[in-house]
Amino acid sequence: MQNSDFVEVDIRELIFLLLRKWYILLICLILSTGVAFLVTKYYLKPIYRAETTLFLGKEKDKIGALSLLDLQVNSQLVVDYREILKSRLVAENIQSKLGVDIKTFQNNVDVMTVKDSRIFKISYDDSDPKLACNVVNELGTIIMQLASDIIEVKNVKVIDTAKIPTDPIKPNKKMNVALAGLLGLILGVSIIYLMEFIDHTFKKPEEVERKLDLNVIGTIPTFEGGKRGKKKAKDNKVLEEEYLKNLITTNNPKAAASEAFRELRTNLQYKSVDKDMKVLIVTSPSLGDGKTVTTVNMAITLAQSGKKVLVIDADLRKPKVHSYFGLKNNEGLTNILANDKEIKKINVLQKEGIANLYILTSGPIPPNPSEILSSSKMKMIVEQLKADYDIIFIDTPPVGQVTDAAILSTIADGSIIVLASGQTRIEMAKRAKKALESINASIIGTVLTKIDNRSAYYQYYRYE
Numbered sequence: 001m002q003n004s005d006f007v008e009v010d011i012r013e014l015i016f017l018l019l020r021k022w023y024i025l026l027i028c029l030i031l032s033t034g035v036a037f038l039v040t041k042y043y044l045k046p047i048y049r050a051e052t053t054l055f056l057g058k059e060k061d062k063i064g065a066l067s068l069l070d071l072q073v074n075s076q077l078v079v080d081y082r083e084i085l086k087s088r089l090v091a092e093n094i095q096s097k098l099g100v101d102i103k104t105f106q107n108n109v110d111v112m113t114v115k116d117s118r119i120f121k122i123s124y125d126d127s128d129p130k131l132a133c134n135v136v137n138e139l140g141t142i143i144m145q146l147a148s149d150i151i152e153v154k155n156v157k158v159i160d161t162a163k164i165p166t167d168p169i170k171p172n173k174k175m176n177v178a179l180a181g182l183l184g185l186i187l188g189v190s191i192i193y194l195m196e197f198i199d200h201t202f203k204k205p206e207e208v209e210r211k212l213d214l215n216v217i218g219t220i221p222t223f224e225g226g227k228r229g230k231k232k233a234k235d236n237k238v239l240e241e242e243y244l245k246n247l248i249t250t251n252n253p254k255a256a257a258s259e260a261f262r263e264l265r266t267n268l269q270y271k272s273v274d275k276d277m278k279v280l281i282v283t284s285p286s287l288g289d290g291k292t293v294t295t296v297n298m299a300i301t302l303a304q305s306g307k308k309v310l311v312i313d314a315d316l317r318k319p320k321v322h323s324y325f326g327l328k329n330n331e332g333l334t335n336i337l338a339n340d341k342e343i344k345k346i347n348v349l350q351k352e353g354i355a356n357l358y359i360l361t362s363g364p365i366p367p368n369p370s371e372i373l374s375s376s377k378m379k380m381i382v383e384q385l386k387a388d389y390d391i392i393f394i395d396t397p398p399v400g401q402v403t404d405a406a407i408l409s410t411i412a413d414g415s416i417i418v419l420a421s422g423q424t425r426i427e428m429a430k431r432a433k434k435a436l437e438s439i440n441a442s443i444i445g446t447v448l449t450k451i452d453n454r455s456a457y458y459q460y461y462r463y464e
Contacts (some may be wrong), residue, residue, distance in 0.1 A: 003084035013204075015214050017196060018189065020452060032184025033177050040176045044167035048129035050136040053160040054143065081113035081156075084123065084146055085139060093142060098134055100126075109139070119159070129165045136162040200293040200426045202419050203245035208446055211426050212433055214417070217271065218264030220294065222452060223257035243323040246293045249300045250354065257297075265301040265449060271444050279382055279392045280444070281314075284418040286426035290449035292416040295395045305356035307390040310348070312360045314408055315397045316369035319362035324353045332363030336381060337372045342391040358389070369397075372405045382411050394453045400432040409441035414463035416444060421451045 018025065028085075091102040097150065108125040122139050123443060126132040140158045147156045202208050205216040248257045271277060284291040295311060303309045312333060314322035317455060322329040327349050349359045366372055385392055394412060399405035409415045415436055419429055436443055 001437075010138065012100055014193075016452075021192045021195075024192055025185060026189065028188035030184075031098070032180040034227045036177045038360055040171045040173050041362060045127045047125050047127055048124045048132050048165040048166055048167075049123050049169045050129070050132035051121050051123045052136045052140045052158060052162045053119060053121050055139060055157045055159050056120065057078065080149065081120070081143055085109055085111055085143060086227045087106040090139070090142055090146070094135060094138060097138060098131065098307060100135060105135070106315045107271055109135075119259045133162045133164045138172045154403065155284050176219060199422070200248040201422050202424055202426065202429070202448060203421055204451070205448055207319065208419060208448055210447065211284045212429055214268070214433065214443060215445040216415070216448055217267040217449040218260065218294075219451055220290070220447065220449040221256050221259045223252075224256055224452050232307060234294075240323070240326055244326050245297065245319075246324055247300065249297045249304070256296050258301075261301045262461040263295045264298060265305065267445075268298070268433060270301075271414075275413070277414045278386050278390070279446065280395050280414050280416055281395065281405055281408050282416045283396045283405035283432070284419060284420075285424055287318075287401070289398070289418050289420040289424050291398070292324060292395050294416075294418045294447055294449060295393050296321065297323045299357055299393050300354060302391060303354055306356065308358075308388075310358045310360060310385060310392045311390040312335035312385075312394045313362040314373060314394045316362055316366055316373065316404070317397050317402065319365070321359060321395050322349075322361040325349075325359055328352070329361045329363065332361035333381075334363035334366050334372065336363075337375060337377055338366060358386075359420030370403055370407060373404055378408075379411045396434070399435050403435070406435050406441065409436055412441075416443035417446045418449060420449050423450060 063345050086106050088102065090106045091100075094100050094105050095102055096273045098284055103125075106207050110119060110123050112123065113120045122136055122143065124132050124135045124139070125182045126135070140161065144156045144158070202211070205219055208214065245251065248255055249261050252258060268277075268280075280293040292315070299309045311321055313322075314333060316334060319329065322332075331347075332350075349361065351359065353355055372378070382392070392409055396405035399417070404416070417429070417432060417436075433443065
């Protein structure tokens with residue numbers, strides 16, 4: 001068995017997992033206790049116990065103090081009485097007088113001794129408290145008669161006759177609800193861990209490195225941003241504001257996510273020491289993994305460090321770069337590729353307030369994205385732009401769904417795969433990696449986004 005077959009278990013992660021899924025525990029607790037309460041109150045019949053107390057005295061023909069042997073004999077007699085009371089003879093007697101089924105009677109009658117004494121009790125349980133009382137009192141009379149007839153002793157006396165019980169001995173509502181609550185919590189924990197076990201998504205960097213055999217060059221926690229991948233606002237102004245919220249590196253430079261993007265910038269700079277990496281494509285296995293948000297924030301942090309950065313929106317199917325920067329997308333990359341316009345005639349846009357950062361939007365969405373991206377003109381454009389910028393980020397469609405990213409990787413110095421914690425399926429990520437490797441693309445690493453900043457892993461990286 002290889003090392004990759006072992007799963008590392010982090011107790012803190014297990015605890016944080018329960019905290020993240022607390023609502024499942026709450027639902028299971030409420031359902032289990034609610035059902036237990038309703039079943040106990042309205043379905044289960046209350047059972048009442050009636051008791052009579054008897055005294056095993058000393059025979060009249062014996063004088064003097066009781067010896068140890070006398071106590072042992074009396075103790076043995078109590079055992080005899082128990083067996084007599086459970087006998088068919090007594091059961092038939094009770095059935096004829098009170099109408100109690102023989103088997104039911106034998107299951108519900110009992111004889112209990114009081115330790116180190118000659119006192120014993122006869123009890124009977126029934127859903128009818130009056131019947132339970134009548135059965136026990138009848139048994140007291142029967143046991144005195146049978147003791148005389150069978151065992152030939154007349155030393156049994158009734159101390160307390162049974163009274164009709166008012167409080168049931170079961171079901172115990174409090175105990176039932178408490179046990180149901182405990183079982184509900186156990187069920188909730190089991191469901192959470194089962195969901196985690198069958199959830200084939202990445203949760204932490206170690207899983208990415210183990211499953212994909214790729215370095216994780218950045219880990220980005222969740223942050224307060226727009227409704228990416230969710231239902232979008234209908235009002236255009238509100239929608240623009242939602243997109244702009246995702247520029248966390250400018251909106252809140254001290255946030256944990258901003259620090260994570262700066263750490264990613266440092267890792268990229270180290271990667272470029274041994275190999276010149278001026279053109280990087282950013283892709284993901286599937287929609288909603290956070291590739292465009294990662295692209296724009298990476299570009300901002302590099303621009304803030306003094307690098308002249310260009311972001312090219314090559315996602316010609318669902319372009320979003322212009323939306324995140326609040327720019328118009330009247331013309332852009334497709335105008336250069338589809339028409340014979342020179343690049344100098346296309347305005348490369350700038351985001352106001354961010355120096356050194358330039359954006360080439362996608363332009364109108366073409367009917368044949370793959371064909372125009374694979375053209376020789378696309379390669380020529382990138383080569384021309386390399387002379388004017390320190391680093392170029394190319395945002396592409398998900399490589400796990402279309403071939404655009406794989407096509408562009410052939411003209412890039414490296415590829416970055418963006419994965420979303422708890423969202424990107426491992427199978428899709430493997431497919432994306434295979435698609436890039438099949439054309440000998442240089443994958444410089446992965447970025448794991450949307451990490452829960454309450455998790456045990458990310459506690460080390462908080463910066464707020």
